[in-house]
Amino acid sequence: MKxxxxxxxxxxxxxxxxxxxxxEDTGMRELTRVLAHLGHQVTVYTQKHQPDEPDHAEIDGVRxxxxxxxxxxxxxxxxxxxxxxxxxxxxxxxxxxxxxxVVHAVNWTSGLAALAAARGxxxxxxxxxxxxxxxxxxxHANAKAATPPPARLRLEPAIGRSADAVVAASxxxxxxxxxxxxxxxxxxxxxxxxxxxxxxxxxxxxxxxxRPRLLTAADLKEREALETxxxxxxxxxxxxxxxxxxPVRDQLARDPAYQGLASxxxxxxxxxxVLFTGQxxxxxxxxxxxxxxxxxxxxxxxxxxxxxxxxxxxxKPVVAPPTGGHMDAVVDGTTGILIPPGRPGLLAQRIRHLxxxxxxxxxxxxxxxxxxxxxxxxDRIAAETTAVYxxxxxxx
Numbered sequence: 236m237k238x239x240x241x242x243x244x245x246x247x248x249x250x251x252x253x254x255x256x257x258x259e260d261t262g263m264r265e266l267t268r269v270l271a272h273l274g275h276q277v278t279v280y281t282q283k284h285q286p287d288e289p290d291h292a293e294i295d296g297v298r299x300x301x302x303x304x305x306x307x308x309x310x311x312x313x314x315x316x317x318x319x320x321x322x323x324x325x326x327x328x329x330x331x332x333x334x335x336x337v338v339h340a341v342n343w344t345s346g347l348a349a350l351a352a353a354r355g356x357x358x359x360x361x362x363x364x365x366x367x368x369x370x371x372x373x374x375h376a377n378a379k380a381a382t383p384p385p386a387r388l389r390l391e392p393a394i395g396r397s398a399d400a401v402v403a404a405s406x407x408x409x410x411x412x413x414x415x416x417x418x419x420x421x422x423x424x425x426x427x428x429x430x431x432x433x434x435x436x437x438x439x440x441x442x443x444x445x446r447p448r449l450l451t452a453a454d455l456k457e458r459e460a461l462e463t464x465x466x467x468x469x470x471x472x473x474x475x476x477x478x479x480x481x482p483v484r485d486q487l488a489r490d491p492a493y494q495g496l497a498s499x500x501x502x503x504x505x506x507x508x509v510l511f512t513g514q515x516x517x518x519x520x521x522x523x524x525x526x527x528x529x530x531x532x533x534x535x536x537x538x539x540x541x542x543x544x545x546x547x548x549x550x551k552p553v554v555a556p557p558t559g560g561h562m563d564a565v566v567d568g569t570t571g572i573l574i575p576p577g578r579p580g581l582l583a584q585r586i587r588h589l590x591x592x593x594x595x596x597x598x599x600x601x602x603x604x605x606x607x608x609x610x611x612x613x614d615r616i617a618a619e620t621t622a623v624y625x626x627x628x629x630x631x
Contacts, residue, residue, distance in 0.1 A: 239335035240279040241349040243315050244342050247299055248288050258541045269617040271296035282322050312384050315344040326352035337624045343387055346394040359627050362398035366538035367411050374536035400627045405560045423623050427539040428616035429548045431608045433521055436550030440525035447474040447590050450527035452542045455481040455492035460533040463579045469503045470583035476509045484513035524549040535576055540564040544611055547603030552596045570603035
């Protein structure tokens with residue numbers, strides 16, 4: 236099958252500004268790699284964001300076409316939206332010369348570009364939504380986070396109704412799509428995957444210092460969520476917390492988000508028990524996760540639940556909020572615990588209970604590793620994705 240994957244926003248050849256790869260880019264790489272390994276001819280079309288990168292490349296059998304469609308750099312939704320005509324016209328020209336069997340758009344601006352490029356060509360279009368603007372607006376309502384642009388809120392339902400099939404990354408996204416008027420019969424739930432070879436219980440673990448270790452991977456700008464976790468830590472004596480995320484270690488001190496959190500850490504008397512690691516290379520994450528007793532998420536919204544999935548794959552119990560991808564990934568009372576965000580007292584109570592019952596944590600870890608491998612391995616995610624293609628092509 237000839238698959239055209241449209242990801243206008245993706246940076247697959249090199250992360251922007253020296254940052255680590257974004258989870259959505261990593262997921263795209265993994266999914267397309269497996270699809271290519273299964274014998275499909277996969278081409279990923281992205282907008283060219285960095286001037287010194289090639290227009291064409293091949294990685295793991297996947298062809299990457301970078302289309303110069305606007306200013307290079309770090310575009311936001313508004314920039315991507317403004318350059319959709321310049322992005323979609325070359326797409327259409329390529330598909331007129333070599334028609335794909337199916338087009339799969341990832342992200343809402345990619346969906347607009349794919350629908351425009353495929354119009355009148357008889358090529359079925361699949362649209363993926365890992366998150367929706369309405370969900371981000373709802374879950375960020377009480378947090379200091381940027382709200383989605385009005386254009387996204389207005390256009391995502393139209394994109395979903397116009398596509399031949401829609402792939403939702405979680406049951407929460409499925410529910411939101413149906414409320415927005417997207418026919419339930421056209422929506423399939425295919426979750427985010429995890430690399431169960433790199434993220435596995437067996438393997439090296441980072442050094443420990445004898446204390447019970449908690450770990451969270453977070454954007455330091457998620458101030459409210461991390462403040463909740465720090466307040467909980469003040470009620471969990473003897474344990475340490477690793478906060479993974481933010482700029483690289485030697486730039487942390489100049490980061491305003493870190494400065495605020497470090498100040499609060501000191502005020503709570505936690506400076507000797509909370510370590511901000513800064514940005515960590517993806518290759519280092521499995522060892523860090525394996526070194527933890529418990530992996531925590533207190534974010535207001537995480538559509539993919541990727542941190543929980545990676546922790547489960549490494550055999551670690553998870554505490555997370557019942558939002559986004561966590562709702563599907565974490566089985567409450569089996570692979571971890573779901574706790575409403577913004578409840579530091581309850582969070583501390585649950586952490587203390589788990590640390591006092593190591594056999595319970597071991598049971599959660601074993602169940603989590605099994606669930607990650609059986610349900611979220613990329614081989615299964617790729618098979619479910621191609622099943623969507625096949626069903627749509629049969630119905631065409």
